[in-house]
Amino acid sequence: xxxFISFADVAELDTLIAQALRYKQTPLQDSQLGKxxxxxxxxxxxxxxxxxxxxxxxxxxxxxxxxFNVGQDGWALEFEDEAIMSGNTVEHVKDAAPxxxxxxxxxxxxxxxxxxxxxxxxxxxxxxxxxxxxxIPVVSLESATLHPLQSLTDIITIREVFQEKRKPKIVLxxxxxxxxLPQCVANSFAQWVNGWGNAEFVIAHPEDYELDTAFTxxxxxxxxxxxxxxxxxxxxxxxxxxxxDYGKIYCxxxxxxxxxxxxxxxxxARVMHCLPVRRNVELSDEVLDSAHSVVTxxxxxxxxxxxxxxxxxxxxIAS
Ligand code: CP
Numbered sequence: 001x002x003x004f005i006s007f008a009d010v011a012e013l014d015t016l017i018a019q020a021l022r023y024k025q026t027p028l029q030d031s032q033l034g035k036x037x038x039x040x041x042x043x044x045x046x047x048x049x050x051x052x053x054x055x056x057x058x059x060x061x062x063x064x065x066x067x068f069n070v071g072q073d074g075w076a077l078e079f080e081d082e083a084i085m086s087g088n089t090v091e092h093v094k095d096a097a098p099x100x101x102x103x104x105x106x107x108x109x110x111x112x113x114x115x116x117x118x119x120x121x122x123x124x125x126x127x128x129x130x131x132x133x134x135x136i137p138v139v140s141l142e143s144a145t146l147h148p149l150q151s152l153t154d155i156i157t158i159r160e161v162f163q164e165k166r167k168p169k170i171v172l173x174x175x176x177x178x179x180x181l182p183q184c185v186a187n188s189f190a191q192w193v194n195g196w197g198n199a200e201f202v203i204a205h206p207e208d209y210e211l212d213t214a215f216t217x218x219x220x221x222x223x224x225x226x227x228x229x230x231x232x233x234x235x236x237x238x239x240x241x242x243x244x245d246y247g248k249i250y251c252x253x254x255x256x257x258x259x260x261x262x263x264x265x266x267x268x269a270r271v272m273h274c275l276p277v278r279r280n281v282e283l284s285d286e287v288l289d290s291a292h293s294v295v296t297x298x299x300x301x302x303x304x305x306x307x308x309x310x311x312x313x314x315x316x317i318a319s
Pocket of ligand 1: 046047048049050051142150274275276
C-alpha cells in the first residue's frame with residue numbers, strides 16, 4: 001500500500017480488517033516490522049483520537065512517530081502550483097514535502113476543508129500535493145473530503161457489534177450542530193459502507209443536506225429520520241454542513257438530535273459517532289450514556305485500524 005487516502009486504496013478490505021483484529025488480540029505481534037522506521041505526522045488541524053491512536057499503532061509496530069502541528073508551530077504553507085508568494089504563505093509544499101520525505105519513511109497528513117471553496121476542497125489539493133512532492137507513502141489522518149482511518153475503524157466496529165448472519169440495517173443520520181462541519185466523516189462512512197457492500201444502508205438528513213453522490217451512490221436516501229430509524233441495527237450519528245450550497249447551515253432542527261425516544265424505533269440499535277460529540281445537541285446524554293452507545297469501543301478501535309494500515313505500508317516499503 002503506497003497511499004491510504006480513500007477506500008480505493010484498499011486492495012482487500014477483509015484482509016485489512018482481519019489484520020486489525022489480530023492486532024487487537026496481540027498488539028505487539030509485529031513489533032519489529034517498523035524497527036528503524038519513522039512516521040511523520042503533520043497536523044494542520046486539531047486532533048485527539050487520530051493523533052494518539054496512530055502514535056500508539058506506530059509504537060506497537062516498533063516505529064518512531066513524530067508529530068508536528070503545522071497549523072500551530074510551522075510556517076504557513078502554500079499549496080497552489082505557480083503561486084506568487086507575496087501574501088501570508090511562507091513556504092511552498094513543493095519545498096517542504098521533499099524534506100519530510102527525507103526525514104520520514106511514511107507521512108501522515110491531517111487537513112480540513114476550508115468550507116469556502118467546494119472545488120478546491122473536493123480536489124483534495126493539500127493531501128495530493130504532499131503525495132506528489134513527498135516521495136514516500138502518505139496516510140490520510142483526515143482530509144478535506146474523507147476520513148479513511150475513521151471509516152475502517154467504523155466497519156471493524158460494526159463487524160464486532162453485529163454478529164448475526166443477515167446484513168445489518170445501518171442508518172447514517174444527520175444531527176444538529178452549532179457550527180458548519182465538514183462532510184468528511186459522512187462522505188467517508190458512505191464510501192466505505194457502500195464499498196463493503198454488506199449492509200442495508202440508509203442515509204437520513206433534512207432537505208438541503210445532500211452529500212456528494214460519488215460517495216452515497218447505492219444508499220437509500222431519505223428526509224424522514226423516524227422512518228429511517230425503524231428496525232435499524234446500527235445508527236451512526238454525524239453532523240455535516242451543506243454540500244450543494246457549500247459549507248452552510250440551513251435547517252438546524254433540534255428534532256434531529258438522537259434521543260431515547262428515537263432509539264426506541266430501532267432494533268435495539270448500537271449507536272456510533274466518530275467523536276468529538278456535542279452532547280445534547282447531536283446526541284442526548286441518555287443515549288450516549290446508555291448501553292446502546294459503542295462510541296468508546298469505536299474510538300479504541302482506531303489503534304487497530306491504524307496499525308493494520310501502517311503495517312501494510314511498511315511491508316510495501318520493505319518489498
Ligand atoms: N474522530 C476523530 O478523528 O477524532 P479527532 O479529531 O480527535 O482525531
